[in-house]
Amino acid sequence: MSEDVATKWNGRYSAEGxxxxxxxxxxxLLSFVDRLPASGLALDAAAGVGVNGLVLARRGLHVVCLDVSEVGLRLARxxxxxxxxxxETAVYDLxxxxxxPACFDVILNFRFLERATFPMYRRALKPGGWLLFETFVRTPETHTDVDxxxxxxxxxxxxxxxxVLHDEELTRVNGRSGQPKSTAQLVARKPGDLD
Ligand SMILES: C[S@@+](CC[C@H](N)C(=O)[O-])C[C@H]1O[C@@H](n2cnc3c(N)ncnc32)[C@H](O)[C@@H]1O
Structure with missing residues (x-):
């Protein structure tokens, strides 16, 4: 992660918080929230201003929001x-x-991709813990930031x-750009026999 990423997102959240x-x-998240635990510890990874983590906090979970943007995290707090x-929040480079190991009951990862998190999410979920993941998928039109x-x-x-409870790839036309955008959605629970 470059310094520029934090600067960019701090600027966006300052201007458009x-x-x-x-x-x-x-x-x-809204379609699964009633099935999630109502207590325990949740991670909202790359939480931004925390709109998704706050849903879990309202449900009764203790929520840790991590992001590189201290401005977004301050708005969440x-x-x-x-x-x-x-x-709780922490400035953290994902x-x-x-x-x-085995510390989170729920992990949220929305509109963010860092492949180094995959093995960490696997290990950090408790047995039976929930992963809700949604982010963008490369299409023939994708030309920037392919990583x-x-x-x-x-x-x-x-x-x-x-x-796996839900696994879908969707393509929708983006309202602002008029370009098709594809996302992958996954809702899955860690089996009891995995480390
Ligand atoms: C599109 S926003 C998504 C925010 C939130 N998950 C949501 O769906 O509303 C992407 C977020 O990723 C954060 N981010 C980018 N690179 C990061 C990194 N290496 N570590 C932690 N957070 C990062 C940005 O600061 C920004 O808040």
């Missing part, structure tokens, strides 16, 4: 404080992740030995 805070949580929710795009099928393959 309210827009990010008022944008809805991911539909994928301020919202949690207003609602009296348990949510391109060099390390998490202890930030999944290959088709890559996400499913990385967690093929999990208990």
């Amino acid at each position: 309210v827009q990010w805070q008022t944008s809805p949580p991911r539909d994928l 301020e919202q949690a404080r207003r609602e009296n929710l348990w949510l 391109s060099h992740p390390w998490f202890p 930030f795009y999944l290959l088709s099928g890559e996400l499913s393959a990385a967690f093929a030995d999990f208990d």
